[in-house]
Amino acid sequence: MQAVKDKLQDMTALRKAKAEAKAQEKAEKENAREMMNNNPADKDIAKARMDIAHEVRRAKEAEAAMALHVAKAGERAEREIAKHSPYPDAGGVNMHGSNMHGSNMDGTNMHGSNMHGTNMHGKNMHGSNMHGSNMHGTNMHGTNMDGTNMHGTNMDGTNMHGVNMHGAPHDSHTRK
Template sequence: MQAVKDKLQDMTALRKAKAEAKAQERAEKENAKEMMNNNPADKDIAKARMDIAHEVRRAKEAEAAMALHVAKAGERAEREIAKHSPYPDAGGMNMHGSNMHGSNMHGSNMHGTNMDGTNMHDTNMHDTNMHGTNMDGSNMHGTNMDGTNMHGTNMDASNMDGTNMHGVNMHGAPHGSHTRK
């Protein structure tokens, strides 16, 4: 049932974007026709403006369709990651299986990204709750994790094998002070 609702919302958003683009094109064409009627010498300029308005509309429609496509691809990737995750409790860092759903880690910022071994340079995870999440193999170089709740996450070298956490800011502590060797 939720899938049907989501599909209807997506179709509504796409139709709305197309309608807005058509309205803008219509307004620009009317302005160009008015320009042509006021000064026949501006006929070429008016035609060029109409052509540009048409191309802008097509570009906006394509942009809306691509945004929808990217969102769907991200959702499919999340489902596949969760399905094939070697860490069932962490859900493969599935955004729906942890408390990161409403943060900047969801939606357009993560579409199509494979979270297993992902390079997350400069990702802002401020105030993200990562309780119990196993981050083996993740490259989090330069990640800002200030304010992150990582209670219950084993930061021991055994759980962080292969993880590059150079430059990670964890509550303002000096580099490496929150990991055990």
């Protein structure tokens, strides 16, 4: 649904840019016609102004189309980078009862993830973000979480024996 809304918004912006360029061309052509009517000797200058107005309109339309194309290419590039990133975004992932012994999740984003009953023995999560995640009953023995952000994460009944969380940013908060 969001893709359809984005497409309609893009089409609307492109149409608006074209309409503005066309209105400017029309106004310039009208000025050139007045110039020709007032002084027939300026006929060549008026025609040149009309031609220039037409080319300016075409350039503005092309510029708007290119801006849209560049924005879309940037979005595609971001999706490809995210797809092949060594630090996957686990936003909204459900990891109930998962075993993650000795895994490396440095720099992983886990916003809104559910990890109830997950075992995370010997896991590395340096610099990871876990905003709003639920980790009820999770075992995290020997896990390294240096610099990990856990804003609003629920960890009711979580066992964290031997967990290292050195140097976490000052604004990191964990709800118990």
